[in-house]
Amino acid sequence: MPPIQIALVGVGKIVRDQHLPAIAKNGDYRLIAAASRHGTVDGIDNFKSIEAMLEAVPAIDAVSLCMPPQYRYEAARTALEAGKHVFLEKPPGATLSEVADLEALAASKGLSLFASWHSRYAPAVEAARSFLAATTIRDVKIVWKEDVRQWHPNQEWIWAAGGLGIFDPGINALSIVTHILPRPVFITAATLEFPENRDAPIAATIAFTDADKLAVSAEFDWRQTGKQSWDIIAQTSAGEMVLSEGGAKLSIDGKIVHEEPEQEYPMLYKRFAEIIRAKTSDVDLAPLRHVADAFMLGRRKFVEAFHD
Amino acid sequence: MPPIQIALVGVGKIVRDQHLPAIAKNGDYRLIAAASRHGTVDGIDNFKSIEAMLEAVPAIDAVSLCMPPQYRYEAARTALEAGKHVFLEKPPGATLSEVADLEALAASKGLSLFASWHSRYAPAVEAARSFLAATTIRDVKIVWKEDVRQWHPNQEWIWAAGGLGIFDPGINALSIVTHILPRPVFITAATLEFPENRDAPIAATIAFTDADKLAVSAEFDWRQTGKQSWDIIAQTSAGEMVLSEGGAKLSIDGKIVHEEPEQEYPMLYKRFAEIIRAKTSDVDLAPLRHVADAFMLGRRKFVEAFHD
Numbered sequence: 001m002p003p004i005q006i007a008l009v010g011v012g013k014i015v016r017d018q019h020l021p022a023i024a025k026n027g028d029y030r031l032i033a034a035a036s037r038h039g040t041v042d043g044i045d046n047f048k049s050i051e052a053m054l055e056a057v058p059a060i061d062a063v064s065l066c067m068p069p070q071y072r073y074e075a076a077r078t079a080l081e082a083g084k085h086v087f088l089e090k091p092p093g094a095t096l097s098e099v100a101d102l103e104a105l106a107a108s109k110g111l112s113l114f115a116s117w118h119s120r121y122a123p124a125v126e127a128a129r130s131f132l133a134a135t136t137i138r139d140v141k142i143v144w145k146e147d148v149r150q151w152h153p154n155q156e157w158i159w160a161a162g163g164l165g166i167f168d169p170g171i172n173a174l175s176i177v178t179h180i181l182p183r184p185v186f187i188t189a190a191t192l193e194f195p196e197n198r199d200a201p202i203a204a205t206i207a208f209t210d211a212d213k214l215a216v217s218a219e220f221d222w223r224q225t226g227k228q229s230w231d232i233i234a235q236t237s238a239g240e241m242v243l244s245e246g247g248a249k250l251s252i253d254g255k256i257v258h259e260e261p262e263q264e265y266p267m268l269y270k271r272f273a274e275i276i277r278a279k280t281s282d283v284d285l286a287p288l289r290h291v292a293d294a295f296m297l298g299r300r301k302f303v304e305a306f307h308d
Numbered sequence: 309m310p311p312i313q314i315a316l317v318g319v320g321k322i323v324r325d326q327h328l329p330a331i332a333k334n335g336d337y338r339l340i341a342a343a344s345r346h347g348t349v350d351g352i353d354n355f356k357s358i359e360a361m362l363e364a365v366p367a368i369d370a371v372s373l374c375m376p377p378q379y380r381y382e383a384a385r386t387a388l389e390a391g392k393h394v395f396l397e398k399p400p401g402a403t404l405s406e407v408a409d410l411e412a413l414a415a416s417k418g419l420s421l422f423a424s425w426h427s428r429y430a431p432a433v434e435a436a437r438s439f440l441a442a443t444t445i446r447d448v449k450i451v452w453k454e455d456v457r458q459w460h461p462n463q464e465w466i467w468a469a470g471g472l473g474i475f476d477p478g479i480n481a482l483s484i485v486t487h488i489l490p491r492p493v494f495i496t497a498a499t500l501e502f503p504e505n506r507d508a509p510i511a512a513t514i515a516f517t518d519a520d521k522l523a524v525s526a527e528f529d530w531r532q533t534g535k536q537s538w539d540i541i542a543q544t545s546a547g548e549m550v551l552s553e554g555g556a557k558l559s560i561d562g563k564i565v566h567e568e569p570e571q572e573y574p575m576l577y578k579r580f581a582e583i584i585r586a587k588t589s590d591v592d593l594a595p596l597r598h599v600a601d602a603f604m605l606g607r608r609k610f611v612e613a614f615h616d
Contacts, residue, residue: 095601
């Protein structure tokens with residue numbers, strides 16, 4: 001099978017750290033172009049805009065869109081209209097409605113659209129899912145606490161309206177939880193803490209339940225210094241399950257049962273090639289829908305101003 | 309065909325004003341029971357809870373759920389589990405995710421779920437839709453301004469988190485707009501004004517667009533005294549279209565072309581009977597999805613405290 005000729009749009013930190021190495025070691029792809037206002041990729045043709053790139057390089061089969069979510073719709077639409085398959089970094093868009101529109105467009109054109117959730121491909125996620133499927137779950141706690149100054153230094157877009165604030169990392173937790181739990185959950189209450197000088201929340205507490213009244217709680221906080229936590233803890237009939245380090249490590253009753261080096265982006269590109277070959281799409285909006293639900297249902301609380 | 313034996317849950321103002329008269333004059337239905345913590349309906353069996361009612365009256369085929377949205381999921385799930393068709397007042401739930409869950413449950417049980425949007429059945433809405441389908445639209449303005457003290461006096465739930473505030477009437481506008489425009493729209497920017505003593509917004513301004521870059525703006529305001537406005541105004545290649553009075557009246561270039569007495573709830577019950585006979589559901593979440601998108605993407609602004 002000939003390789004998928006792929007192009008990158010929005011060349012920033014995540015592209016250099018993750019997308020380029022993942023594409024380089026996957027024989028299903030050949031990277032042939034990139035478009036970015038500021039960044040470039042060595043050894044291939046670079047353009048200032050996706051329009052210029054698609055015009056100049058008709059051989060492109062697929063594009064990966066890695067710019068901030070507020071700009072993703074336009075680029076995705078342009079690519080789909082030009083007949084290209086589209087990989088969307090997370091979150092897939094600034095609104096649910098625009099992604100629904102892209103999904104319909106991809107379907108009408110017979111193209112593949114991939115709303116990627118990299119944390120779902122963390123090494124221990126499938127093992128956690130299998131473990132939970134075979135137990136009775138009593139309750140679930142999600143603790144996602146990190147230091148925004150360390151992970152997102154001076155990223156102004158993340159604090160703007162639509163930048164999602166603490167939900168930018170929190171949506172990773174939601175992408176895992178919506179995959180490993182046996183039934184769909186929904187939010188019953190939430191509190192969002194906004195720094196008085198910012199348009200996006202710095203912390204949130206959320207209560208979920210499901211059709212069987214399972215209690216699921218989440219604490220998201222960007223003010224965590226010292227030890228960082230990306231943990232999902234379930235009390236079950238088969239013991240306490242701790243899925244930690246963002247899905248990398250699984251312990252049952254304190255004993256490590258699964259720990260492997262992470263391969264999230266290689267797995268994402270494997271999945272994207274699969275759906276292109278199978279002529280399908282993979283667009284699960286549940287994680288973003290929970291974020292929207294939290295903003296709609298949640299109580300707003302104002303806290304101390306945040307300065308980088 | 310035997311009539312659909314129907315029951316009402318949550319007997320308040322909207323039930324007395326709209327549901328009871330609409331059911332009474334529709335031969336497709338026989339109203340046989342009601343459940344409500346406070347209200348009762350004369351001439352039928354009344355219960356304090358939906359559980360007690362379903363237990364005592366197995367002949368019920370369908371239920372209409374008219375309590376505040378925060379309590380609707382539980383009742384809907386109970387009814388579907390008991391094998392009953394379900395009519396949901398607007399908005400269909402407190403979150404998108406819970407309604408998605410109900411939709412899946414109804415489908416798995418072969419039951420009809422109806423997420424009703426009464427304003428879509430306002431008399432001139434279909435005429436507006438037909439008019440717009442035959443023109444080129446230049447821009448659209450939605451102006452939904454009413455006096456909350458007149459329409460929602462002392463309704464505390466509407467100001468609570470999850471009560472939606474100004475989006476409770478605003479979602480009526482969104483239910484019309486999503487029906488009459490030729491392509492799906494999505495929000496690009498929004499500002500939500502919260503009274504400093506309330507958890508729900510009193511006003512909002514929203515900018516939408518669509519795949520063809522149509523400019524659609526909305527102004528929602530609950531502080532309007534004097535003349536009330538529920539208008540959708542479109543500049544088109546065939547003149548200025550004004551859909552006013554919440555969808556009741558249509559004018560083109562100032563000339564009234566459609567004005568009839570409203571029949572919104574009779575039409576809703578007609579539609580519900582249709583989907584029950586056809587064994588389908590009718591759940592369009594687009595209006596609620598836009599509200600969630602506005603909360604997620606919108607900038608929050610704080611304004612003067614509001615007291616009833």
